[in-house]
Amino acid sequence: MDTDGHEPMTRLPITKTPKPYVGGAFIRSESGRTYPLADARGNFFAHIPQCTRKDLRNAVEAAAKAGPGWARRTAYNRGQILYRLGEMLEARRLEMIDTLVRFGVAAGAAAREVDAATDRLVYYAGWADKYEQVLGNTNPVASPHFNFTVTEPMGVIGVIAPDAPSLLGLISLVAPIIVSGNTVVALASERTPYPAVLLGEMLATSDLPGGVVNVLTGFRKELLPTFATHAHLRGLSAVATPEERKALRLGAAESVKRVHFSELTGAAWFRDEAESLYAVRDFLEFKTTWHPIGA
Amino acid sequence: MLVRSASASLARLRDEVGSVDGVGLEERVAKYTTRSIKKGAKLWGLRRAVSMIDLTTLEGKDTPGKVASLCRKALRPHDDENVPTVAAVCVYPSMVRHARRALGSSPIKVASVATAFPSGQAPLKTRLGEVRAAVADGADEVDMVINRGAFLAGEFARVQDEISAVVEACGAARLKVILEVSELETYDAIRGASFLAMEVIRPGDFIKTSTGKTAVNATLANNQVMLEAIRDHFLASGIAIGMKPAGGIRTAKQALHFLVAVKETLGDAWLNNTRYRFGASALLNDLLRQIEKERTGAYQAPYYFSEAAESY
Numbered sequence: 001m002d003t004d005g006h007e008p009m010t011r012l013p014i015t016k017t018p019k020p021y022v023g024g025a026f027i028r029s030e031s032g033r034t035y036p037l038a039d040a041r042g043n044f045f046a047h048i049p050q051c052t053r054k055d056l057r058n059a060v061e062a063a064a065k066a067g068p069g070w071a072r073r074t075a076y077n078r079g080q081i082l083y084r085l086g087e088m089l090e091a092r093r094l095e096m097i098d099t100l101v102r103f104g105v106a107a108g109a110a111a112r113e114v115d116a117a118t119d120r121l122v123y124y125a126g127w128a129d130k131y132e133q134v135l136g137n138t139n140p141v142a143s144p145h146f147n148f149t150v151t152e153p154m155g156v157i158g159v160i161a162p163d164a165p166s167l168l169g170l171i172s173l174v175a176p177i178i179v180s181g182n183t184v185v186a187l188a189s190e191r192t193p194y195p196a197v198l199l200g201e202m203l204a205t206s207d208l209p210g211g212v213v214n215v216l217t218g219f220r221k222e223l224l225p226t227f228a229t230h231a232h233l234r235g236l237s238a239v240a241t242p243e244e245r246k247a248l249r250l251g252a253a254e255s256v257k258r259v260h261f262s263e264l265t266g267a268a269w270f271r272d273e274a275e276s277l278y279a280v281r282d283f284l285e286f287k288t289t290w291h292p293i294g295a
Numbered sequence: 296m297l298v299r300s301a302s303a304s305l306a307r308l309r310d311e312v313g314s315v316d317g318v319g320l321e322e323r324v325a326k327y328t329t330r331s332i333k334k335g336a337k338l339w340g341l342r343r344a345v346s347m348i349d350l351t352t353l354e355g356k357d358t359p360g361k362v363a364s365l366c367r368k369a370l371r372p373h374d375d376e377n378v379p380t381v382a383a384v385c386v387y388p389s390m391v392r393h394a395r396r397a398l399g400s401s402p403i404k405v406a407s408v409a410t411a412f413p414s415g416q417a418p419l420k421t422r423l424g425e426v427r428a429a430v431a432d433g434a435d436e437v438d439m440v441i442n443r444g445a446f447l448a449g450e451f452a453r454v455q456d457e458i459s460a461v462v463e464a465c466g467a468a469r470l471k472v473i474l475e476v477s478e479l480e481t482y483d484a485i486r487g488a489s490f491l492a493m494e495v496i497r498p499g500d501f502i503k504t505s506t507g508k509t510a511v512n513a514t515l516a517n518n519q520v521m522l523e524a525i526r527d528h529f530l531a532s533g534i535a536i537g538m539k540p541a542g543g544i545r546t547a548k549q550a551l552h553f554l555v556a557v558k559e560t561l562g563d564a565w566l567n568n569t570r571y572r573f574g575a576s577a578l579l580n581d582l583l584r585q586i587e588k589e590r591t592g593a594y595q596a597p598y599y600f601s602e603a604a605e606s607y
Binding site: 053057060064226229230231232251254255 | 591592593594595596597599
């Protein structure tokens, strides 16, 4: 009892509502639906928005709107912003490790995953103003032309993240896509979506323009068909089962969409082979120009 | 002679035609956006909206070539033969003859803005001359702007006399009277201006929200004020006046909301392009995009459809 003779009040818990990051804002699903998420011990953790194809449609609109501005940024600036995202992740390292542990990752492995994810961002940040020198070219031609090839981003790319490693997998797929000026609509792991929600909060504070990376939560079964058929998505980068791959390829064929599947599993995500210039190249278009130079 | 102040004139007009319950109105129109319109009804609405479009280009950089390609778009909006043609092409007076030539004998009307659009700030003689020139060049419809300065000063007789003069100058051409609602400032004023216009125009003529050249254009709320004015005028006089919201209607979803407003306020008799039009440029592409989405089941990319003319 305090001096006034009142019972001290029990402080009510303040729990966070997990919200996906879309178009620079934290949204609920337009459907209003959620699904309960339990942590590794089976305790209720939170209700996760169960995004629908309409949420996906809205996210694609947001990504398309953000695209031209993002692609017009200098390569140097895109590198700075990706590095800044690494800084944000580093600053909330402990929170992210706690989160991964809560959803069943062993403590040591969780720390390794967060550090690897941060390093991966820095790795691709470094490529931002360098990939063009390696992938673009001046071409020898047998005519009086200066012939050169430059790269261009494709547009809006869909990402289907793996269940494990939920954070490192998502970042490893997203970073090489956005570094070249593409924008992303990503579907977080269905089983472990919360690290992606947390990542959304970091994206929001990383100088990344709203809409460049959009992270949806929800059921793969519901959303994969729309990822496959949405004609405005120019490519897909996915971790998928054989059946899902078939469905994605079939759906993507109609709009001639580029589909890339990652073969990485388990520890391979942590190794050097999981980061590569070729991951940047996977979502670039090449433009070759013939410029007359006089005979 | 008694000199009446502008506010007293507006108050008197309000007493004559009735006032608008702004809070109730906004609540009512908010409900329009909650109707569930799916599948067949949606497709019907989308196609009907296409047939109601006044496909518009009103820019300083308009050229005969640009107007000609707009007309081709109007004649055949999409490969799908089930998509109707639009109602009209709306251009500046100098482009009327080019639009007329491009449209030939098709049923698509040529509409021309006139009367010193968008401000209306020219001598009456000049404005009437512009109307006659547009009609002589082949305009089937004329979109005029009212004298907002005179309206806000309470000179209602002058507003009506000018509209009457334009009616006369139109001859057989259909007239659409632009109130430019964003400059009228209150719902009561919009309702009052609607009645002033409706009292002097002919059956089958239109009242229209905006020029599309100001910050606020057609909204569900000011559309609703005008629809209710048309309804009340019709119930009192038996004269059916058409309605054209213009400016700011860019998406198919918005268009369906406006059609819901028409259906629930005026009924099916107004759900056709002799009594309801959309003044828009970008809207057509989004309608086509959604029609194609209904047909294929897949969301479409906007660049599959031709770029719309900007403005409006």
